[in-house]
Amino acid sequence: MxxxxxxxxxxxxxxxxxxxxxxxxxxxxxxxxxxxxxxxxxxxxxxxxxxxxxxxxxxxxxxxxxxxxxxxxxxxxxxxxxxxxxxxxxxxxxxxxxxxxxxxxxxxxxxxxxxxxxxxxxxxxxxxxxxxxxxxxxxxxxxxxxxxxxxxxxRVAMMLANDEIRTVLVTIHCSLLDAIRRADFDAQMSAIRFAHEGGRALGIAAPRIAVAGLNPHAGEGGLFGDEETRIIGPAIEAARREGMDASGPWPGDTVFMQARRGRFDVVVAQYHDQGLIPVKYLGLEKGVNITLGxxxxxxxxxxxxxxxxxxxxxxxxxxxxxxxxxxxxxxxxxx
Missing domain, CATH: 3.40.718.10 (Isopropylmalate Dehydrogenase)
Incomplete structure (x- = not known):
């Protein structure tokens, strides 16, 4: 034999x-x-x-x-x-x-x-x-x-994850002023694509991606800034045309709560602290940083x-x- x-x-x-x-x-x-x-x-x-x-x-x-x-x-x-x-x-x-x-x-x-x-x-x-x-x-x-x-x-992106929420950052280690400048259409598309790929790598066949707004109340229809209507919204529509389940822009102060309740699989955050504070608040001993790309x-x-x-x-x-x-x-x- x-x-x-x-x-x-x-x-x-x-x-x-x-x-x-x-x-x-x-x-x-x-x-x-x-x-x-x-x-x-x-x-x-x-x-x-x-x-x-x-x-x-x-x-x-x-x-x-x-x-x-x-x-x-x-x-x-x-x-x-x-x-x-x-x-x-x-x-x-x-x-x-x-x-x-x-x-x-x-x-x-x-x-x-x-x-x-x-x-x-x-x-x-x-x-x-x-x-x-x-x-x-x-x-x-x-x-x-x-x-x-x-x-x-x-190009790479950070995904922060624990047992309850996952987030991918549009911008990483830079000042808040630079983050606003860098969060252009290409950066939005890259982060949404990474969120989709990262979710799939973790075993989610069709990740539901929520994109957070940059401004309070996601701009409130342009009253608090126009980045949502001028940049973020068009990127979400482009991502949907590529076949990704992206939605938003969602207000940054509530979107993570909705993700934690199971409505979304991954949240795209616009800048470092917007994404990391919710993850770290749930416990430093649980959070993991995954580098995508x-x-x-x-x-x-x-x-x-x-x-x-x-x-x-x-x-x-x-x-x-x-x-x-x-x-x-x-x-x-x-x-």
Missing amino acids: PRSNPAPTPRPLAVTMGDPSGIGPEIVAKTLLQAPYARTCIVVGDPLVMRHAFDALGTPVRLRTLGDVGEALLDEGTVNVFAASRLDALPPIGVVNAASGQAAFDAIMAAIRLAKAGQVAGIVTAPIHKEALAAAGLHYPGHTEILAEQGGAR LPFVRTSPDHGTAFDIAGRGSADPGSLQAAIGYASRLAAARA
């Missing part, structure tokens, strides 16, 4: 350590101490930082330093760390530090290389600090811009480096665990 070929080993997810001065290494360590995660993830970061993170939790662990993903042992007893940097000393905890910014960046870059080479199924990024990046001479507004540039994506899967927790509690052992890994869950779903859908 001919022997059947063994099933291929699933590719792991790459989980970056985040800023070493923040809570990133801690929440990564807490997550990987749980057996199901240890078998499906490798850490991309600095071995010294991650060894310290595990030691601080007081739980013995077998940490395996990798120079190649193929060397990983994906079992319950091993934590695999792909060495993106090798610091000589631990950076200070809870403060902006150039060495931490550089090490965090090195981990992101290594994870991107692994994803582009097909060696990992996707990337889950722990939080970084923008000031630490700047201190290291790396002038990026955040993760999204690094991933877009280095990942070779022409990349040639690989990328998710992250919906919170920052939390310097105020770094090093205390009290950080909640819930959002990182949710991000890993979303990344696994998206990677499986792509496969």
